[in-house]
Amino acid sequence: MELYLGLALSSSASSCSSQFDLNCHESTIPVHRSNKRKHDDDDDDHVPQTLPLLVWNNFCCNKNQLNEEHDQDHDNDGDNDGEVESNSIFVRRRNIGGVIGWPPVKLCRRKVCHRKIGSNGGGSDDGDGGGSKSMYVKVHMEGIGIARKVDLNMHQSYQTLVHTLANMFGKCYGDVKLTYQDKEGDWLLAGDVPWGSFINTIQRLKLLKK
Amino acid sequence: MVYSLPEEVLEHVFSFITSDKDRNVVSVVCKSWYEIERWCRRKVFIGNCYAVSPAIMIRRFPEVRSVELKGKPHFADFNLVPEGWGGYACSWIDEMSRSYPWLEEIRLKRMVITDESLELISTSFKNFRVLVLSSCEGFSTDGLSAIAANCRNLRELDLQESEVMDLSGHWLSHFPDTFTSLESLNMSCLGSEVSFSALERLVAMSPNLKTLRLNRAVPLGKLSTLLQQAPQLVELGTGAYSSGIRSDVYSALSKAFLGCKELKGLSGFWDVDPSYLPAFFSVCSRLTTLNLSYATIRSPDITKVINLCPNLQRLLVLDHIEDSGLNALALSCKNLQELRVFPSDMYVADANVTLTEQGLVSVTQGCPKLQSVLYFCHQMSNSALITIAKNRPNLTCFRLCIIEPRTPDYLTHEPLDIGFGAIVKHCKNLSRLSLSGLLTDRVFEYIGTHAKKLDMLSIAFAGDSDLGLHHVLSGCESLKKLEIRDCPFGDTALLANVAKLATMRSLWMSSCAVSIGACKILSRKMPMLNVEVIDENGTLNPKLDNCLVEKLYVYRTVAGPRSDMPGYIWTMDRDSANKI
DSSP: OOOOOOOOOOTTOOTGGGSOOGGGSSSOOOOOOOOOTTOOTTHHHHSOOOOOSOOOTTSOOOOOOSOSSOOOOOTTOSSOSSOOOSSSHHHHOOSTTSOTTOSOOOHHHHHHHSOOGGGOOSSOSSOOGGGOOOOEEEEEETTEEEEEEEEGGGOSSHHHHHHHHHHHTTOOGGGEEEEEEOTTSOEEETTSSOHHHHHHHOOEEEEEEO | OOOOOOHHHHHHHHTTOOOHHHHHHHHTSOHHHHHHHHHHOOEEEESSTTSSOHHHHHHHOTTOOEEEEEOSOGGGGGTOSOTTOOOBOHHHHHHHHHHOTTOOEEEEESOBOOHHHHHHHHHHOTTOOEEEEESOEEEEHHHHHHHHHHOTTOOEEEOTTOEEEOOOGGGGGGSOTTOOOOOEEEOTTOOSOOOHHHHHHHHHTOTTOOEEEOOTTSOHHHHHHHHHHOTTOSEEEOSBOOOSSOHHHHHHHHHHHHTOTTOOEEEOOBSOOGGGGGGGGGGGGGOSEEEETTOOOOHHHHHHHHHTOTTOOEEEEEGGGHHHHHHHHHHHOTTOOEEEEEOSSSSSOOTTOOOOHHHHHHHHHHOTTOOEEEEEESOOOHHHHHHHHHHOTTOSEEEEEESSTTOOOTTTOOOSHHHHHHHHHHOTTOOEEEOOSSOOHHHHHHHHHHOTTOOEEEEESOOSSHHHHHHHHHHOTTOOEEEEESOOOBHHHHHHTHHHHTTSSEEEEESSBOBHHHHHHHHHHOTTEEEEEEOTTSOOOTTSTTOBOSEEEEEEOSSOSOSOOOTTEEBSOSSSSSBO
16 A cells, blocks of 8 residues: 655655655565654554564564565564653663663763763673783662672772762762771771772772762 | 956955855855865865865865864764774875875864874974874874974864873973973873872973863872962863872962963863862853863852852753752853753662753853753653743754653653754754754654754654654754754655755764665665765674665765775675675
8 A cells, every 4th residue: 555645845856766756666575654643553553554663662663574584683672562751761771782872972971971881881790801810899879789890900099099989879979978898897097008008908888978 | 358366365354264164155155266275275174084185185185284174973972973983084184194284283083093193293294283093093102202303383182082092191391391382181081190290390491281181190299389380371171180188289279370360261170079169269250161060069069169150151060950050050151152961870860869851940040141051851741841931032052852752751751842943943053953852753843943043953752653754854944953863754755855964064864764765766866965864783684675774874975985894884885895
């Protein structure tokens, strides 16, 4: 079934190719159905669905494929069926497994604003870079249930460590205090001893709110 | 009888015409003007390096002194363009090294340049002065060493946001003792330490140094030393802006800033310790540009700084500024022309950061000269957008990014069509627009109807059907760059507007609904366009006409299909291995 869409085009429209007539072209042109929420399922019977495999949290996604051989593998495939609650799943997605290139922020900013473990900035998960030894310790943030891990070998000073940790939990450097548990099981405020001694004795970290 | 002015006179007159557009117009007046103009054109800007070949450029403009090239599509900034796509500077550098011995300036953006090319630049152009590599990659500090060692008259070296392989921090030491011409150095993108003594030496022997942008690894303690050597600086980018509790560092820094009477622009500010901020308060009253977009400091600290900068024209900041900080900006900075607010957390709206649409509304109300906006936020309303449009009809650039795709008006749950419609209707000189939020085809009808001066449009997760794309292509008379991702736009609109594509620099469409069949038709109908289909996953079957393409990049060119395409790009070229 073919659909004819008529448009009132201005007189400056050039040649036949600007007519909005699907019949005028050689190959089969896919016909789109508006994918607004409001449409009934009845519409599905009349118009072939050719939309690509895009998943939106607001929309029903139709995975009818136009061609058997072509299997698109979008990064945002996942929870396809039915309508998905607007704010739930999408917001929780992280970069890996989330939508590539969204939000549109350059890599150099991502590295600062959302530092991943080991401060590699969004790339590989494990400390793959360079084959250097890593020293991962657990970090808890006061008031947050899920802990993180940080590679202490990526740092040479308390300043960069606290900045990284603060960023990890979405806090500001000035709003947090860093404490740690030493080999003897005691909890101490970080910063009193030289970095080297700190590294030798630290077991785990905890960030407190100021 | 027709008298014409002698060539020398015409040439002299043309020398006052510097804008590319004007030069282009001059050159088509008549044949003799074309000839005269082409011999005296000194600056060439090529917005798409594949639109023309080096040979064509050199043949037409034999006496060029400055070349600017752009390579990859803009969406490469957000990882949408796969590795190995292209944008190689090599052939350009090679041919220019042979034909432009007097070349002075090279500016590249989003291109791939090798150390060999950098070395060739350093040895081929005796009067080389300016090298700007913006968002480039493919080179290392070895290439920089060659530039340092051989470019005796270098004035500007700017590596803005490029990815440089850091092999050695000693490249700075390659500047010879006789080198005194440096005016501008931007190495803020470098990851690791540079030799501080080399940096100090360089600054000390550069009396004309006006711009210095350090990288994060330069400790705060060293900054005062550099500032004392260069109190004439106009633009400064700090390194990491913290140093533990060191009162000696603080007082030295404070004193150094006091000595900088010419300072107008500040940037850098990684790892900020708020207690060090007051060290630069003495320069605030003169500041016209402030880039705090890497500083994770809280709103009260940001506000304190802003209140001291009444002459601010350009502010880049994180959303930590919050509405309260933006209100302060609206009150204090009446000369503000450009505002960019970046997100501190990409995904989850931080409960601690209250930046809403109100902040932007305040600034548009309070800052009468505001022209350019880039704003990341989590919520927006039509009424706010309408207010913004009415407040600031002088906007020329409006880029709004509501972080979650397809977010509706948070008050009415309606699409944001009428809000953006108001923007294009009131802001008659709008030349750049980025859309976000829930949008139907309606918004594109408004854009096509009103946005007559729009030069660049970015669309993501918007629209309902081909009608949306059709409105844009048929209505936006000045449109040159269109980039679209994840929209239900496809063949119909594309094929109904093929002629339009020849008037544009480029069109990018990814995760849309364009079929390979339509690409074939487009290629056949428009031989002056390169139609490049990117198939990174290797799943495309070009024989199946209704197979959808992953990514499509279409651009006009006089150079024919390019010869450096990677294996995952399909085109209509008969000669290439990948033909459709």
